[in-house]
Amino acid sequence: MISKKIEEAFNKQIMEEENASRIYLSMASWCDVNGYPGAAAFFHRQTQEERFHALKFLQYINERGGHAKLESLPQPTLEFKNIKEVFELSLEHEKYVTKCINNLYELAIEEKDYASQNWLNWFLEEQVEEETSMNDILDKIELVRMDEDGKRGFFMLDRELKELGDLPFDED
């Protein structure tokens, strides 16, 4: 059984993961209409990952005797200055999610919930990976010289992003 405090905090995290999923979906759509198919594919994959994170929390809460409940989601940002800003905001958001996971870990320590601490380890590692991958892309963006709207120079990087893997809906 998880405590009420853990149940509430983990429920809030379902919302955070779903919110991240929607933020990336909005970014994918922006990339799509602004001529960045590779970046769009990248964010579509991120969307799927975040949804998977939300489902993991949902399942865990219910398995441990709680009740996973969905909350309303905020309106995601629809417009961005350029492609660089999209990745900057993504990194910022990942750092925010890392903070959320750290807070959950701290709460699990306070509640002496060792099982939840152990379970959260997967998310701690996942956040290191997410931040690293966003950082790597931003480093590459810094290396290519961008023009005003950030279009030039991104072409090769966009192709690289597309090659990271197939989109779920590309398979048949």
Ligand code: MG
């Ligand atoms: Mg996540």
